[in-house]
Amino acid sequence: MRTRGVRAAMLANAALVLIGTLLVALAPALPMLLAGRAAQAAGGGGLVTIAITLAGTTSRTAVITAGVGLVGAFGPLAGSTLSAISWRTPLLLSLPALLAVPAILRHVAAHHFDRDTATSTDIVGILLVMTLISAFVLVPRLGLAALAAAAIAGLLLTVHVRRNIAGFVPRAVVGAQAFVTASVAACALSTSYFALLYTVPRMLERHWPAERIGLMTLIMLATGSIASLLFTRWTPRYGPTVTRTILLATGAVAVALPLTAPWPVAIVAANAFAAFAATAAMAWYAARAGKAVPPGHRATAVALFTLCYQFGGAFGPALATLLIA
Numbered sequence: 001m002r003t004r005g006v007r008a009a010m011l012a013n014a015a016l017v018l019i020g021t022l023l024v025a026l027a028p029a030l031p032m033l034l035a036g037r038a039a040q041a042a043g044g045g046g047l048v049t050i051a052i053t054l055a056g057t058t059s060r061t062a063v064i065t066a067g068v069g070l071v072g073a074f075g076p077l078a079g080s081t082l083s084a085i086s087w088r089t090p091l092l093l094s095l096p097a098l099l100a101v102p103a104i105l106r107h108v109a110a111h112h113f114d115r116d117t118a119t120s121t122d123i124v125g126i127l128l129v130m131t132l133i134s135a136f137v138l139v140p141r142l143g144l145a146a147l148a149a150a151a152i153a154g155l156l157l158t159v160h161v162r163r164n165i166a167g168f169v170p171r172a173v174v175g176a177q178a179f180v181t182a183s184v185a186a187c188a189l190s191t192s193y194f195a196l197l198y199t200v201p202r203m204l205e206r207h208w209p210a211e212r213i214g215l216m217t218l219i220m221l222a223t224g225s226i227a228s229l230l231f232t233r234w235t236p237r238y239g240p241t242v243t244r245t246i247l248l249a250t251g252a253v254a255v256a257l258p259l260t261a262p263w264p265v266a267i268v269a270a271n272a273f274a275a276f277a278a279t280a281a282m283a284w285y286a287a288r289a290g291k292a293v294p295p296g297h298r299a300t301a302v303a304l305f306t307l308c309y310q311f312g313g314a315f316g317p318a319l320a321t322l323l324i325a
Helices: 006-026 030-055 058-082 095-110 123-137 144-163 177-204 210-232 240-260 264-291 295-324
Strands: none
Touching (some): 030 095, 030 264, 058 210, 058 264, 177 210, 177 240, 177 264, 177 295, 240 264
């Protein structure tokens, strides 16, 4: 998106989703199935990033993040229902998203979106970021070896950013304190959300049957997502200090409830608080991250911020594995 523009990025990510879906539908063996799922994930994540970049305002971004939260809430139910047709059917659910691509392309063609300041594709920077993320995700399994790899990758990435000021991670972006604060907050809230998504059901197994756990989890996730959509519409009236306090306090409550609450209803409510904090923070901080950097780097800032939020989808389950073990 930085070097080719929004239109090219949209087409590339849509192609990834389409190719991944075809691989999943036709895969005769596990390796091809995994390759298809990886392509779907990469393309889907890219489309979400583009959508948030094009949204431009907190209220529009809130619609996107709340939608993602609702899909996360009802996705397992839809998947279990469609699996009665075929085990492959739930893996094809990303295909309908491509129906929106032509309309978005017309919008992009009708409105001018500047490309970010960039030179060429920074392969080294991309590889270092991927290595850093992979090392953190593997900490529960590899322990000190993964921590050492993460430390080395982080050090090399720092040196690379200082030498290549307009690379995959531009110095003008990571040097903005407001961007760093927004990204760290979004990543932390997203990580706690995905960690609770896996740990809370395990904690409820001694209190409720599986059917009730699934139903209550769905209700809590939907409630949190809808509440975040309503909340972000009023953030301009609250002001940044009050909004930030509410988001962080809600995230803290989500973490505290499973640790302190003696009642299963209170424990499952942690999912509602976590979904609210993560989705609302994604919408509110995205706008602030874009405004915190020079105009020539705004699209990159929003993309990197979204990437930090999506890290929670990797870090959260890894943390849950560590906690459950």
